[in-house]
Amino acid sequence: MKTLHNLPERDLAAHQSRQIGNTCTFHAITTAIRMLLDIRIDPQALSDEADRLWWRGRFLRVFPGWAVNPRMQVRVVQRLQKTLQLPITASFHRGTAAILPELLTIPDLVPIITLIWFRHQAPAIYYGNDGRNLNTSNSAGGHTMLLAAYDPAHQSGGQHATPWGFINPWRDLAASLYWMTDADFRKGWGFRLPFNGPNPLVLVRRLD
Numbered sequence: 770m771k772t773l774h775n776l777p778e779r780d781l782a783a784h785q786s787r788q789i790g791n792t793c794t795f796h797a798i799t800t801a802i803r804m805l806l807d808i809r810i811d812p813q814a815l816s817d818e819a820d821r822l823w824w825r826g827r828f829l830r831v832f833p834g835w836a837v838n839p840r841m842q843v844r845v846v847q848r849l850q851k852t853l854q855l856p857i858t859a860s861f862h863r864g865t866a867a868i869l870p871e872l873l874t875i876p877d878l879v880p881i882i883t884l885i886w887f888r889h890q891a892p893a894i895y896y897g898n899d900g901r902n903l904n905t906s907n908s909a910g911g912h913t914m915l916l917a918a919y920d921p922a923h924q925s926g927g928q929h930a931t932p933w934g935f936i937n938p939w940r941d942l943a944a945s946l947y948w949m950t951d952a953d954f955r956k957g958w959g960f961r962l963p964f965n966g967p968n969p970l971v972l973v974r975r976l977d
Contacts, residue, residue, distance in 0.1 A: 770920035771870045772934075773879065774804070781917045781936055782945050788938035792816045794830075794837035794883075794913045796938035798845055801879035801915060801973040805857060810849070812938075819845065836911060838962060839883050839969035846973055856976040864970035866955060870919040872972070881971040882935070884957030885911040892953035893929070894937070897945025900926015912957075914938075917946055 773781055784800050795812035802808055820833040829845050830837040837845065839861055846859035864880075872880045886892060888909045893902040904912070918934030925931040931948035939947065949957075959967045 770918065770922070771873045773873045773915070773917040773936075774876055775874060778918065778934070778946055779944055782943040784936050785940055785943040786938055787941045789813060790816070791834055791836065793938055794842055794845070795819070797881050797913045797915050797936075798842065798849075798973070800936060801881065802849070802855065802857060804879055805877065805973065805975040806855060808855070815845070815849075837913070839881075839965050839971050842881060842883075842913070842971045857973060858976055859971055859973045861965075862970040862972060863966050864968045866951075869916060873916065873919060877975040877977065879973045880916045881913060881973065882916050882958060883911060883913045883962075883969050883971075884954075885960035885962055886957055892949060892957040895925035895929060895931055895948045896940070896943075897948070898925055898927075900928055903939065903947075914947070923948060
């Protein structure tokens with residue numbers, strides 16, 4: 770098993786908090802900054818700022834209250850770096866599943882993953898060892914999370930092999946990560962988003 774910064778699952782899960790509205794990207798970015806710099810930024814305030822900036826021609830999300838694609842995620846981090854003078858950077862990549870476990874062990878880096886799906890094809894996401902699928906939307910959609918663990922032996926509900934673990938903003942006071950099967954993860958991550966391509970990977974890195 771490999772975990773982000775070699776931390777135990779409970780410590781990683783403690784970074785999770787429940788999102789309100791379409792703010793998963795802002796939860797992911799602010800959590801990455803907290804893990805790397807121990808600086809807390811309010812994800813809802815960051816989302817509200819992105820909405821205001823949109824009307825001023827600064828496009829940090831597709832539309833106010835709507836999605837933030839992976840390349841826009843980089844812009845959000847870059848803006849925070851400039852406005853708050855933070856020693857961080859972000860970069861966009863097209864990743865592969867093979868390199869993801871190794872990224873988890875790099876102490877100055879946090880990987881952000883974005884999943885996309887068509888109507889009636891939402892990939893299953895499980896909490897801890899619970900076998901109930903919590904991603905049951907019938908609409909087309911997307912979701913952004915921090916990759917936090919890779920454990921080929923992990924199972925959810927005793928029937929789903931779920932090796933990919935994530936810091937996911939769906940619960941306060943969480944004791945476990947959220948997990949996905951390899952097939953569901955690869956399908957959602959492999960969606961070909963225009964101008965981003967398949968397997969979008971944003972790496973947030975602390976600058977020494």
